[in-house]
Amino acid sequence: MGGLTLIEYEWRKSSYSHQNGACVELASTLDRLRDSKDPDGPTLRVDVPAFIKAVKVGRFDR
Numbered sequence: 001m002g003g004l005t006l007i008e009y010e011w012r013k014s015s016y017s018h019q020n021g022a023c024v025e026l027a028s029t030l031d032r033l034r035d036s037k038d039p040d041g042p043t044l045r046v047d048v049p050a051f052i053k054a055v056k057v058g059r060f061d062r
Contacts, residue, residue: 011039 010028013036017023024033032043033051054060 009032011025011034012028013023013025017036023036025036025039026033027043030048032045034043035041
């Protein structure tokens with residue numbers, strides 16, 4: 001017990017985020033992402049080291 005509920009997470013948006021809201025937010029636990037445009041929507045649990053590696057190699061570039 002003692003785990004956080006989604007409501008208790010603190011969410012952070014990247015300083016590189018655009019004003020149009022096209023970004024993700026990272027939970028304070030550093031293992032969940034959510035769409036900043038839908039803060040009450042679903043979250044995605046991520047393997048942080050794998051996610052960072054994928055970002056660095058351009059896996060999510062448009």
